[in-house]
Structures are given as structure tokens and as C-alpha cells.
Amino acid sequence: MQILINGTIQGLLFALMGIAFSLVYSTTRVFHIALGAIYALAPYILLFFIENGHGWVMGIPAAMMVCAIAGLICEETLHWPFHRKSAPPEVHLIGSLGMFLIIIQLIALCWGNDTQVLRSGIDQVFVIGNIRLARAQLVGGVISLVVLGIFFLWLRRSELGMQFRAMADNPILLSLLGRNVRNLRRLVFMLSATMAAIVSIATAFDVGFDPHGGLTAVLAGVVATIMGGRGSFLGAAVAGVLLGLIRSEVVWHFSARWEEAATFILLALILFYRPQGLFGRAMRLEERP
Amino acid sequence: MNYIFHLLIYFEIYVIVAMSLNLLIGYSGLLQVAHAAYYGIGAYTAALLMLKSGFSFLPALAGAAIAAGVMSLLVSLPTWRFRGDYFVMISLAVQVTIYAIMYNWTDLTNGPYGLAGIPKPALLNSIYATQESIFLFYGSIVVLLAGILAVLKQSPFGRSLQAMRDDELAARSVGLPVRLLKIESFLIASAMVGVAGGMYTAYVSYIDPTSFTLDESILMLSMVIVGGTGNVRGPIIGAAVLIAIPEILRFLALPDAIAANMRLLVYGLLLILMMHLRPQGLAGKYRFE
Amino acid sequence: MEILANTIERQTSYSDLTDNMDNSRIIARAECVHLAFEGHCILDDVSFDLLNGKAVFLRGDNGSGKTTLLNTVSGFLRPDKGQIHLNLNGRSFDAVRTQPERLARAGLGRLWQDIRLFPTMTVLENVLAASTGLIGLNPALALAAWPVSRHQERRAREKALANLELVGMADRAKSSGDKLSVGQMKRVAIARMLQSEAELMLLDEPLAGLDRDSVDGLVSLLNRLNQEQGKTLLIVEHQHEQMAPICHETWYLEDGRLFKG
Numbered sequence: 001m002q003i004l005i006n007g008t009i010q011g012l013l014f015a016l017m018g019i020a021f022s023l024v025y026s027t028t029r030v031f032h033i034a035l036g037a038i039y040a041l042a043p044y045i046l047l048f049f050i051e052n053g054h055g056w057v058m059g060i061p062a063a064m065m066v067c068a069i070a071g072l073i074c075e076e077t078l079h080w081p082f083h084r085k086s087a088p089p090e091v092h093l094i095g096s097l098g099m100f101l102i103i104i105q106l107i108a109l110c111w112g113n114d115t116q117v118l119r120s121g122i123d124q125v126f127v128i129g130n131i132r133l134a135r136a137q138l139v140g141g142v143i144s145l146v147v148l149g150i151f152f153l154w155l156r157r158s159e160l161g162m163q164f165r166a167m168a169d170n171p172i173l174l175s176l177l178g179r180n181v182r183n184l185r186r187l188v189f190m191l192s193a194t195m196a197a198i199v200s201i202a203t204a205f206d207v208g209f210d211p212h213g214g215l216t217a218v219l220a221g222v223v224a225t226i227m228g229g230r231g232s233f234l235g236a237a238v239a240g241v242l243l244g245l246i247r248s249e250v251v252w253h254f255s256a257r258w259e260e261a262a263t264f265i266l267l268a269l270i271l272f273y274r275p276q277g278l279f280g281r282a283m284r285l286e287e288r289p
Numbered sequence: 290m291n292y293i294f295h296l297l298i299y300f301e302i303y304v305i306v307a308m309s310l311n312l313l314i315g316y317s318g319l320l321q322v323a324h325a326a327y328y329g330i331g332a333y334t335a336a337l338l339m340l341k342s343g344f345s346f347l348p349a350l351a352g353a354a355i356a357a358g359v360m361s362l363l364v365s366l367p368t369w370r371f372r373g374d375y376f377v378m379i380s381l382a383v384q385v386t387i388y389a390i391m392y393n394w395t396d397l398t399n400g401p402y403g404l405a406g407i408p409k410p411a412l413l414n415s416i417y418a419t420q421e422s423i424f425l426f427y428g429s430i431v432v433l434l435a436g437i438l439a440v441l442k443q444s445p446f447g448r449s450l451q452a453m454r455d456d457e458l459a460a461r462s463v464g465l466p467v468r469l470l471k472i473e474s475f476l477i478a479s480a481m482v483g484v485a486g487g488m489y490t491a492y493v494s495y496i497d498p499t500s501f502t503l504d505e506s507i508l509m510l511s512m513v514i515v516g517g518t519g520n521v522r523g524p525i526i527g528a529a530v531l532i533a534i535p536e537i538l539r540f541l542a543l544p545d546a547i548a549a550n551m552r553l554l555v556y557g558l559l560l561i562l563m564m565h566l567r568p569q570g571l572a573g574k575y576r577f578e
Numbered sequence: 579m580e581i582l583a584n585t586i587e588r589q590t591s592y593s594d595l596t597d598n599m600d601n602s603r604i605i606a607r608a609e610c611v612h613l614a615f616e617g618h619c620i621l622d623d624v625s626f627d628l629l630n631g632k633a634v635f636l637r638g639d640n641g642s643g644k645t646t647l648l649n650t651v652s653g654f655l656r657p658d659k660g661q662i663h664l665n666l667n668g669r670s671f672d673a674v675r676t677q678p679e680r681l682a683r684a685g686l687g688r689l690w691q692d693i694r695l696f697p698t699m700t701v702l703e704n705v706l707a708a709s710t711g712l713i714g715l716n717p718a719l720a721l722a723a724w725p726v727s728r729h730q731e732r733r734a735r736e737k738a739l740a741n742l743e744l745v746g747m748a749d750r751a752k753s754s755g756d757k758l759s760v761g762q763m764k765r766v767a768i769a770r771m772l773q774s775e776a777e778l779m780l781l782d783e784p785l786a787g788l789d790r791d792s793v794d795g796l797v798s799l800l801n802r803l804n805q806e807q808g809k810t811l812l813i814v815e816h817q818h819e820q821m822a823p824i825c826h827e828t829w830y831l832e833d834g835r836l837f838k839g
Contacts, residue, residue, distance in 0.1 A: 219385055444714040445731065447720075456697075461678050462687075462690070465707070
């Protein structure tokens with residue numbers, strides 16, 4: 001049971017990461033690997049605020065804002081210009097890789113390569129029945145759940161949400177709406193960055209952080225997106241939770257070393273048996289993966 | 290003078306890496322970010338064969354090529370069908386997973402402590418201990434591999450790769466066995482970079498997982514992007530630039546700790562610049578609309 | 579190196595596919611082909627027999643499923659129901675279960691609606707790419723049997739030039755694939771089909787984007803391919819009365835249903 005809960009909480013974080021990646025990928029078809037760097041950035045901003053006496057209350061929103069701006073920079077300097085030139089996906093990808101490198105190295109230059117923590121000492125532990133949860137875990141799980149909930153409600157109920165869904169369904173069609181798309185894209189990049197920041201900070205409270213943690217996080221987001229099916233946000237979320245559960249089981253039954261391998265094998269299985277993902281639609285000939 | 294040879298040997302190794310990646314990206318149109326993983330598999334295989342099984346250098350290189358090639362088959366056989374984005378995502382997962390295996394399978398690889406005391410390169414009974422002799426020996430390997438690639442590129446195989454890269458659907462409609470072509474080019478490229486890994490191992494005598502990370506894969510990608518794809522000069526220019534940049538940074542008297550980060554930062558910038566200015570570094574695919 | 583499923587020879591409907599007289603040989607047979615996509619029925623109970631050596635004109639409005647039909651016949655799309663059998667160069671194929679490249683190698687040619695020449699290759703290279711039976715396609719053999727491979731290349735090159743001559747593009751052999759007019763590109767694409775020894779040619783809107791003179795030239799070329807070379811043509815067009823005269827039959831595709839005219 002403990003494993004299930006651990007896995008679910010981890011899975012919720014993955015789910016949010018999956019949404020963050022899927023937000024950009026489904027709507028713009030951009031392989032936003034720089035998201036991993038934005039993820040890595042968040043706790044450092046928070047650290048900066050804490051160390052300068054401003055505390056979390058200011059620090060967390062500040063971190064989210066800085067990340068949102070970073071996401072916006074990616075769109076404005078890379079993906080929108082490339083999109084205007086009708087660049088193939090490889091160009092977007094490589095640009096994103098370059099940005100990934102730049103941001104991570106800037107972090108390392110400013111703050112060093114070592115692991116840092118946001119709190120010192122042992123974390124407070126809550127005991128519910130025979131399940132033990134660290135405070136950071138609990139907080140992370142709850143926050144993810146809330147954000148996911150808000151996101152899906154918004155997706156279904158609001159005007160903007162419907163536009164997002166339309167964009168995810170058929171980006172080309174929506175681009176005929178012109179001006180609107182530019183702002184939608186900006187919003188998408190900023191929203192995605194903010195979500196990644198939330199996941200990152202929650203994780204940072206739990207286990208600390210370093211400049212290179214963004215990679216596994218964005219990979220989880222990528223895998224959740226593929227597993228869930230392109231164009232499906234619900235799919236990415238469900239897949240994220242599944243991913244967390246399975247990894248948790250793997251750690252328990254085998255060892256922590258094989259966590260990453262488990263991710264890959266799961267991805268391979270899905271791609272083999274159901275390439276359109278859990279919730280994906282069948283695709284036209286030219287769209288097939 | 291010794292130092293010049295040191296740089297030249299690295300240059301030779303990187304030329305092979307660049308040539309192999311060029312075959313994959315420039316000629317076959319298969320973008321991936323896991324090349325360093327195959328390089329690492331080649332390196333570890335050669336090291337283990339020489340250390341634990343008493344292989345001499347050339348057989349160890351052969352073993353390295355085979356190991357890297359087999360790994361490529363494990364990846365390409367289930368995933369050949371996937372288009373660009375998905376293929377890259379999978380390669381990301383492969384890179385991370387193989388790194389995790391190198392890091393965690395301590396029984397085999399010694400994990401983060403790496404393998405030391407790897408013998409210098411040798412041919413039959415003569416051991417190449419001096420920089421100059423290694424340089425010449427490796428140079429002949431480079432020439433041999435370059436020759437092989439040249440023959441392949443002129444052959445129907447090479448032409449079919451080009452066709453496949455240009456338009457996979459059309460290639461299939463004229464009867465080109467796309468699945469087989471992808472698997473074969475992936476095999477050749479991976480085996481070749483595995484050989485480069487073995488050469489690296491024998492030269493530096495000590496390897497650990499940190500030389501085979503995603504960052505390294507991105508650097509390899511940068512070589513091909515900066516140097517230009519699809520031709521002969523490209524890999525040479527790309528490898529030369531890769532060698533030159535850290536030297537320039539060192540010349541600017543940057544402390545070593547910063548130098549590593551600065552190097553990656555410069556590469557990130559280069560990638561982005563190339564995508565903006567000369568995206569036809571990805572030969573044939575980019576068309577200005 | 580046969581990777582995929584082999585031919586299915588047990589089906590009883592094959593008995594009439596291998597007739598004695600070549601002219602009444604059925605080169606393609608579709609039976610009750612059904613394909614729906616996202617709730618829309620694109621092909622509805624489509625059946626036909628395409629005889630060897632015939633030129634068939636397939637008409638229908640935009641979106642009536644003509645290209646989809648070509649996609650299923652050439653193996654790119656799998657129908658939900660129904661069967662498609664091909665008899666190419668004496669061998670039988672189940673188009674529903676066979677990879678398109680295998681069908682292409684067997685003798686099925688395709689002219690795409692958007693032509694799809696290889697943009698980074700010259701006209702000659704484009705045609706050469708479609709050559710069949712070259713051992714150099716296998717990298718190991720390209721290296722080990724280099725002299726043989728080179729010899730085969732030379733022969734393939736001669737054949738390519740001959741095919742370009744046939745379509746009237748021999749003088750542009752060295753041109754880059756993307757510097758041609760639409761009509762010229764289509765001719766090169768046809769030469770490509772000839773290079774791969776296509777017996778059955780599926781042509782998707784061959785006259786689209788051509789001016790008046792080019793239309794006449796292309797129609798006459800197609801006619802020659804059919805009459806002189808004995809190629810079977812299935813031509814999809816949604817207008818163009820010029821096509822009807824050179825075709826033996828006209829079929830209509832309307833709302834996914836096929837009618838013989």
C-alpha cells in the first residue's frame with residue numbers, strides 16, 4: 001500500500017510534467033526539451049529569494065514567474081521565428097536543445113554543479129494508518145492534484161480551454177485564425193513553464209535539486225505524452241500516474257537502479273502495441289508515427 | 290609538441306564520431322540524441338574485453354563495434370517505423386537509460402568509479418605508446434573508415450538513404466526497403482561510433498560514465514550541425530571546431546571549472562545560431578518558404 | 579531477406595487471376611473494400627476487376643475517396659474490411675497485408691498527387707533510385723562485391739537514360755529535381771515508375787497544375803505507355819475530359835461507392 005501511495009504521488013508529479021510537455025507538443029508540435037532546463041531553474045530562483053531574506057511567499061511566485069518568462073523567451077527567440085519560416089521539426093528540436101544547454105550551463109555558472117536543498121534536516125513525517133509520508137511528498141501530491149484539477153476544469157469549461165483543445169486537435173486548422181494563434185502559443189509556453197516550476201519546487205523540497213535534474217523530469221513528461229497519445233491531455237496525465245506507479249513497483253521489487261530502464265521498457269511496450277498511445281486517435285497516413 | 294598530437298588524436302576520434310553521425314542524420318535523415326550512449330557502449334566493451342578477457346586492441350575494437358551495433362538493433366528493430374519526433378524521443382530515453390545502466394550496473398562497469406588501467410592501443414605485437422605513433426595508427430583507422438563510407442555513399446545503398454531522407458513515402462512507393470535501410474544505416478553508424486569509443490578508451494586509459502551523457506550526445510550533434518551534413522568536409526570541420534573551442538576558452542585563461550560549462554554554453558549558442566542562420570546544415574530538408 | 583508476409587496462394591479467387599491469355603488477366607481485384615475514418619465512410623463496399631493492359635479513368639469529386647482508394651491498392655492504407663489482390667509480373671499479392679515497397683518492387687508504380695520527386699537529387703538520380711535488383715542496395719555487398727555493383731550501376735544508368743528518353747526528359751538528366759516545371763517533374767516521376775518496371779501504374783491527378791500544351795503532351799505519353807508498352811493505368815482525375823479518350827473504361831467514385839461507367 002505504501003508503495004502504491006508513493007507511486008501515486010510521484011505519478012501525480014509526472015502527470016503534471018506530462019501536461020506541461022504535452023501542452024507545448026500537442027498544440028505546436030514543438031519538442032520542447034528546453035522545458036527540462038526551465039524545470040531546473042525554478043528551485044534556484046526560489047533559493048535566491050530565500051537566501052536574500054524574502055522567504056517562500058515571495059519566492060515561489062517569483063520562481064514561477066521567472067520560469068514563465070523563460071518559457072516565453074523560448075517561444076519568442078526560437079519557435080515562433082522558426083514557425084514563421086515553416087521550419088521542419090528538426091530545427092525546432094535542435095534549437096530547443098541549444099536553449100537547454102544554455103540555460104543549464106548558466107545555472108551551473110551562477111550556482112555551481114552541486115546538489116542543493118531547500119530545507120535542512122529531516123522532513124516532518126505524517127502517519128496515516130500504516131502509511132508514512134514525508135511532508136514534502138504530501139504537499140507535492142496535494143498541489144499536483146489541485147493544479148491538475150483546475151487545469152482540466154478550465155480546459156473543459158472556459159473559452160480559452162476550448163481553443164487549446166482545438167489547437168491540440170488540429171494545429172494547422174487553427175493557424176488560419178491568424179493573430180490569435182500567436183498569443184495562444186505564448187500562453188502555452190508560459191503555462192507549461194509554470195507547471196514545470198511547480199513540479200520542480202515540490203520535488204526540490206523533497207529530495208533537493210541540481211542543475212541536471214531537469215533531464216529526467218522532462219523525459220518523464222515526454223514519455224507520459226507519448227504513452228498518453230498525442231493530442232490528449234487526459235492521456236498524458238493518466239500515463240504520468242501510471243508511470244509513477246510502475247516505477248515505484250520496480251524500485252520495490254527490483255532496485256532503484258532500474259527505475260530509468262523501467263521507463264524505457266514501458267515506453268517501448270506502448271509504442272509496440274499501441275503506438276497511438278492510450279488515448280490517442282488513429283492517424284492519417286502522413287501523420288503516423 | 291606532444292600536446293598538439295594529443296589534440297590531433299582527439300580530432301581523429303571525433304572525426305569518426307562525426308562521420309558516423311553524419312551518416313545517420315545527414316544521409317539517412319534519422320535525428321537522434323543517443324549517439325554518446327553507443328560511443329559509451331563501445332568504450333566500455335573495449336575496456337572490459339581488454340581488461341577482463343585479455344583481448345588485444347583490434348579484436349577489442351571489433352567487439353566494441355559489435356556491441357554498439359547489437360544495441361542499435363535492439364533499438365531500431367522495434368522503432369524503425371516511427372517518424373522524426375518519436376524517433377528522437379525514443380533516442381532520448383535510450384540515452385538516459387544506457388547512462389543509468391553504466392552508472393548503476395556496478396558489478397560490470399564499476400559505476401561512477403569507472404574503469405582504469407586500460408592498455409594502450411596495439412597492433413599485433415607492437416604497442417603504440419607515444420602520441421605520435423598513436424596519431425598515425427588512429428589516422429589509418431580514420432582513413433579506412435572514411436573510405437568505407439565513401440564507397441557506401443556512392444552505392445545504391447547510399448542513394449537509397451538519400452531518397453529515404455528526402456521523402457520516405459515516395460521512397461517506399463518506388464520500392465526502397467525503408468525498414469531495412471534504417472536498420473542498416475543505424476547499425477553501421479552505431480558500430481562506427483563504437484569503434485571510436487574503443488579508440489578513446491585505449492588512448493585515455495580510464496573511462497567513467499560522465500563522458501557519455503546527453504550533453505556529450507548534444508555535442509556530437511553540434512559537430513554535425515556546425516560542420517554541415519551530407520558531405521565529406523562537414524565532419525572534419527565539425528570535429529575541428531569541437532576541439533578548438535575548449536582550447537580557445539583555455540587560451541582566454543578561464544579557470545577549468547568554468548571552462549567545462551562555458552564550452553557547453555558556447556555550443557548551445559552555436560546550435561541556436563546555426564538554426565537561425567544556416568538551417569540547411571540539415572541537408573535537403575529545410576526549405577525557405 | 580524476406581521480412582514480411584509472403585503471398586497468399588490458397589484463395590480460390592486466384593484461379594482466374596492466372597488466365598492463359600494475358601489480355602484477360604486480372605491485374606488487380608478489389609472485393610468489398612470498406613474504409614472509414616473518424617466516423618466517415620470513405621470507401622463503401624468497393625469492388626472492381628482491373629484487367630491487364632487497360633487504361634481506366636477514375637472520376638469523382640474532391641474528397642470522394644479516390645486517393646484513399648489508390649492508397650489501399652498500393653498498400654499504404656489498410657482497409658477495415660475487404661480484400662485487394664494484385665497479380666504483378668506473374669506473382670500474386672495481397673495488397674491489404676503487404677508493405678507498399680514490396681508491391682512497388684513487384685511492379686506497382688505510383689504517381690503522387692504532389693509528385694514527390696527527391697528534392698536533393700538530380701533527375702537522373704531520381705530515376706536511378708527506383709532501379710531494381712541492384713546488389714549494391716545491401717551495404718555489405720556494396721563493399722564486398724564492389725566491382726559487380728559498379729557494373730550493375732552502369733547498366734541501371736543506361737536504363738535510366740533510356741527511360742528518360744522515353745518521357746522526353748533525357749536532356750535534363752543533370753538538372754536538380756526542384757528546378758523543373760510541374761509537367762517536367764511529372765515526366766520524371768513517370769520515368770521513375772518505368773525504372774522500377776511498373777506494370778500497373780496508379781496516377782493521382784496527373785494533369786493537375788499543367789497548362790494546355792503540357793496536358794496534351796502528358797496525355798499522349800500516357801497513351802503511349804498504355805498502347806505501346808502495355809502498361810495498365812488507373813488514372814484518377816476530377817475533371818479533364820482529355821483523359822477519357824485514351825481510357826478503355828470510366829469508373830465513378832461517389833460517396834465512397836464505385837460505379838462502372
